[in-house]
Amino acid sequence: AQKVTQAQTEISVVEKEDVTLDCVYETRDTTYYLFWYKQPPSGELVFLIRRNSFDEQNEISGRYSWNFQKSTSSFNFTITASQVVDSAVYFCALYNAGNMLTFGGGTRLMVKP
Protein backbone atom coordinates (compact mmCIF):
# COMPACT_ATOMS: atom_id res chain seq x y z
CA ALA A 1 0.00 0.00 0.00
CA GLN A 2 1.15 3.52 -0.64
CA LYS A 3 1.00 6.39 1.79
CA VAL A 4 1.51 10.14 1.76
CA THR A 5 2.23 12.05 4.94
CA GLN A 6 1.98 15.78 5.41
CA ALA A 7 3.09 16.21 8.97
CA GLN A 8 2.24 19.92 9.15
CA THR A 9 -1.50 20.18 9.59
CA GLU A 10 -1.49 23.97 9.85
CA ILE A 11 1.08 26.71 9.22
CA SER A 12 0.69 30.40 9.88
CA VAL A 13 3.07 32.99 8.43
CA VAL A 14 3.14 36.71 7.91
CA GLU A 15 2.98 38.03 4.37
CA LYS A 16 6.35 38.07 2.53
CA GLU A 17 7.76 35.25 4.61
CA ASP A 18 8.99 32.12 2.85
CA VAL A 19 7.26 28.89 3.80
CA THR A 20 7.98 25.23 3.03
CA LEU A 21 5.32 22.54 3.05
CA ASP A 22 6.62 19.05 3.70
CA CYS A 23 5.52 15.85 1.96
CA VAL A 24 6.87 12.36 2.60
CA TYR A 25 5.63 9.35 0.69
CA GLU A 26 5.85 5.56 0.80
CA THR A 27 5.50 3.25 -2.17
CA ARG A 28 6.92 -0.02 -3.41
CA ASP A 29 6.58 1.01 -7.03
CA THR A 30 9.63 2.12 -8.98
CA THR A 31 7.52 4.20 -11.33
CA TYR A 32 5.19 6.71 -9.75
CA TYR A 33 4.09 10.30 -10.01
CA LEU A 34 3.83 12.99 -7.41
CA PHE A 35 1.45 15.92 -7.46
CA TRP A 36 0.65 19.05 -5.49
CA TYR A 37 -2.85 20.48 -5.45
CA LYS A 38 -4.15 23.70 -3.92
CA GLN A 39 -7.61 24.02 -2.37
CA PRO A 40 -8.49 27.68 -1.75
CA PRO A 41 -11.33 28.67 0.62
CA SER A 42 -13.77 28.45 -2.30
CA GLY A 43 -13.27 24.68 -2.23
CA GLU A 44 -12.12 23.70 -5.70
CA LEU A 45 -8.97 21.67 -6.25
CA VAL A 46 -6.32 23.30 -8.39
CA PHE A 47 -3.46 21.31 -9.91
CA LEU A 48 -0.04 22.87 -9.27
CA ILE A 49 2.67 20.44 -10.36
CA ARG A 50 3.42 16.88 -11.45
CA ARG A 51 6.74 15.10 -11.08
CA ASN A 52 7.64 11.55 -12.14
CA SER A 53 9.88 9.26 -10.14
CA PHE A 54 12.69 9.39 -12.68
CA ASP A 55 13.01 13.17 -12.68
CA GLU A 56 14.65 14.54 -9.56
CA GLN A 57 15.27 17.99 -10.95
CA ASN A 58 13.99 20.73 -8.75
CA GLU A 59 11.52 23.09 -10.35
CA ILE A 60 10.77 26.75 -9.93
CA SER A 61 7.65 28.46 -11.18
CA GLY A 62 7.44 32.08 -10.15
CA ARG A 63 7.23 32.18 -6.35
CA TYR A 64 6.71 28.41 -6.17
CA SER A 65 9.49 25.82 -6.07
CA TRP A 66 9.55 22.08 -5.51
CA ASN A 67 12.32 19.90 -4.10
CA PHE A 68 12.02 16.20 -4.98
CA GLN A 69 14.47 13.91 -3.18
CA LYS A 70 14.05 10.23 -3.89
CA SER A 71 16.64 9.28 -1.28
CA THR A 72 14.42 10.63 1.48
CA SER A 73 11.08 10.00 -0.29
CA SER A 74 10.21 13.64 0.00
CA PHE A 75 8.59 16.16 -2.32
CA ASN A 76 8.58 19.51 -0.54
CA PHE A 77 6.94 22.70 -1.75
CA THR A 78 8.24 26.19 -1.02
CA ILE A 79 6.42 29.47 -1.48
CA THR A 80 8.74 32.47 -1.57
CA ALA A 81 7.50 35.85 -0.41
CA SER A 82 4.10 34.50 0.57
CA GLN A 83 0.96 36.48 -0.15
CA VAL A 84 -2.48 36.49 1.45
CA VAL A 85 -3.86 34.86 -1.70
CA ASP A 86 -1.66 31.84 -1.01
CA SER A 87 -3.87 31.01 1.97
CA ALA A 88 -5.33 27.59 1.20
CA VAL A 89 -5.07 23.91 1.97
CA TYR A 90 -2.29 22.23 0.01
CA PHE A 91 -2.35 18.54 -0.80
CA CYS A 92 0.48 16.29 -1.87
CA ALA A 93 -0.57 13.16 -3.79
CA LEU A 94 1.03 10.00 -5.17
CA TYR A 95 -0.14 8.17 -8.29
CA ASN A 96 1.04 4.66 -9.15
CA ALA A 97 0.67 2.19 -11.98
CA GLY A 98 -2.35 0.71 -10.24
CA ASN A 99 -4.37 3.82 -11.11
CA MET A 100 -4.67 4.87 -7.48
CA LEU A 101 -4.13 8.48 -6.47
CA THR A 102 -3.39 8.70 -2.76
CA PHE A 103 -3.59 12.07 -1.03
CA GLY A 104 -1.88 13.30 2.09
CA GLY A 105 -3.97 14.83 4.83
CA GLY A 106 -3.25 18.35 3.63
CA THR A 107 -1.55 21.38 5.15
CA ARG A 108 -3.60 24.47 5.87
CA LEU A 109 -1.54 27.57 5.15
CA MET A 110 -2.64 30.88 6.58
CA VAL A 111 -0.84 33.98 5.36
CA LYS A 112 -1.56 37.02 7.48
CA PRO A 113 -1.17 40.57 6.20
Next chain:
Amino acid sequence: NAGVTQTPKFQVLKTGQSMTLQCAQDMNHEYMSWYRQDPGMGLRLIHYSVGAGITDQGEVPNGYNVSRSTTEDFPLRLLSAAPSQTSVYFCASKGGGNQPQHFGDGTRLSIL
Protein backbone atom coordinates in the same frame (compact mmCIF):
# COMPACT_ATOMS: atom_id res chain seq x y z
CA ASN B 1 -15.28 24.60 -21.33
CA ALA B 2 -17.39 22.75 -18.77
CA GLY B 3 -14.69 20.27 -17.65
CA VAL B 4 -16.05 18.10 -14.84
CA THR B 5 -19.60 18.88 -13.74
CA GLN B 6 -21.05 17.58 -10.49
CA THR B 7 -24.68 17.80 -9.44
CA PRO B 8 -26.11 18.61 -6.99
CA LYS B 9 -23.79 21.01 -5.15
CA PHE B 10 -25.54 20.48 -1.82
CA GLN B 11 -27.85 17.77 -0.51
CA VAL B 12 -29.36 16.82 2.81
CA LEU B 13 -30.61 13.27 3.29
CA LYS B 14 -32.18 11.28 6.05
CA THR B 15 -30.59 8.07 7.23
CA GLY B 16 -31.65 5.19 5.00
CA GLN B 17 -32.50 7.27 1.95
CA SER B 18 -30.90 6.55 -1.39
CA MET B 19 -29.19 9.11 -3.57
CA THR B 20 -27.22 9.37 -6.79
CA LEU B 21 -24.48 11.96 -7.21
CA GLN B 22 -24.01 12.84 -10.84
CA CYS B 23 -20.68 13.44 -12.55
CA ALA B 24 -20.12 14.30 -16.20
CA GLN B 25 -17.01 15.30 -18.14
CA ASP B 26 -16.68 16.63 -21.65
CA MET B 27 -12.94 16.07 -22.17
CA ASN B 28 -13.25 12.50 -23.51
CA HIS B 29 -11.21 11.23 -20.56
CA GLU B 30 -11.11 7.50 -20.03
CA TYR B 31 -10.26 7.67 -16.33
CA MET B 32 -12.80 8.91 -13.82
CA SER B 33 -12.92 8.65 -10.06
CA TRP B 34 -14.82 9.59 -6.91
CA TYR B 35 -13.28 10.86 -3.69
CA ARG B 36 -14.63 11.90 -0.35
CA GLN B 37 -13.04 14.65 1.69
CA ASP B 38 -13.35 14.61 5.45
CA PRO B 39 -11.72 17.12 7.84
CA GLY B 40 -8.07 16.31 8.53
CA MET B 41 -8.05 13.25 6.27
CA GLY B 42 -7.46 14.65 2.84
CA LEU B 43 -9.23 13.01 -0.07
CA ARG B 44 -9.85 9.29 -0.10
CA LEU B 45 -10.59 7.30 -3.22
CA ILE B 46 -14.01 5.59 -3.25
CA HIS B 47 -14.26 4.06 -6.73
CA TYR B 48 -12.63 4.61 -10.07
CA SER B 49 -13.07 3.64 -13.70
CA VAL B 50 -10.50 3.30 -16.46
CA GLY B 51 -13.11 3.26 -19.21
CA ALA B 52 -16.72 2.58 -20.08
CA GLY B 53 -17.88 -0.70 -18.60
CA ILE B 54 -14.93 -0.96 -16.19
CA THR B 55 -15.02 0.03 -12.53
CA ASP B 56 -12.89 -0.81 -9.52
CA GLN B 57 -12.81 -0.17 -5.81
CA GLY B 58 -10.66 2.42 -4.16
CA GLU B 59 -9.69 2.85 -0.53
CA VAL B 60 -13.19 3.35 0.96
CA PRO B 61 -15.78 1.67 -1.31
CA ASN B 62 -18.23 0.31 1.28
CA GLY B 63 -21.69 1.82 1.05
CA TYR B 64 -21.21 3.13 -2.48
CA ASN B 65 -21.94 1.77 -5.94
CA VAL B 66 -20.81 3.03 -9.31
CA SER B 67 -21.35 2.23 -12.96
CA ARG B 68 -19.81 3.53 -16.17
CA SER B 69 -22.10 3.04 -19.15
CA THR B 70 -20.63 5.94 -21.14
CA THR B 71 -17.28 7.69 -21.30
CA GLU B 72 -18.86 10.95 -20.17
CA ASP B 73 -20.77 9.91 -17.05
CA PHE B 74 -19.77 8.29 -13.78
CA PRO B 75 -22.59 8.40 -11.19
CA LEU B 76 -22.05 7.50 -7.52
CA ARG B 77 -24.92 5.81 -5.69
CA LEU B 78 -25.61 5.67 -1.99
CA LEU B 79 -28.14 2.86 -1.55
CA SER B 80 -28.90 3.47 2.13
CA ALA B 81 -27.33 6.65 3.44
CA ALA B 82 -25.66 6.65 6.85
CA PRO B 83 -24.47 9.62 8.95
CA SER B 84 -20.87 8.41 8.46
CA GLN B 85 -21.25 9.28 4.79
CA THR B 86 -21.62 12.97 5.56
CA SER B 87 -18.76 14.47 3.59
CA VAL B 88 -17.76 16.51 0.57
CA TYR B 89 -17.60 14.38 -2.56
CA PHE B 90 -15.36 15.14 -5.50
CA CYS B 91 -15.47 13.61 -8.95
CA ALA B 92 -12.38 13.75 -11.15
CA SER B 93 -11.29 12.73 -14.63
CA LYS B 94 -7.97 12.54 -16.40
CA GLY B 95 -6.39 11.66 -19.68
CA GLY B 96 -4.00 8.75 -20.15
CA GLY B 97 -0.77 8.08 -18.30
CA ASN B 98 0.41 10.52 -15.67
CA GLN B 99 -1.85 13.40 -16.58
CA PRO B 100 -3.19 15.36 -13.60
CA GLN B 101 -6.75 14.82 -12.53
CA HIS B 102 -9.35 17.50 -13.22
CA PHE B 103 -11.75 17.87 -10.33
CA GLY B 104 -15.35 18.96 -10.21
CA ASP B 105 -16.46 21.60 -7.72
CA GLY B 106 -17.68 19.05 -5.22
CA THR B 107 -20.98 17.97 -3.65
CA ARG B 108 -21.53 18.72 0.02
CA LEU B 109 -23.67 15.90 1.43
CA SER B 110 -25.18 15.89 4.91
CA ILE B 111 -26.96 12.85 6.29
CA LEU B 112 -29.13 13.33 9.34
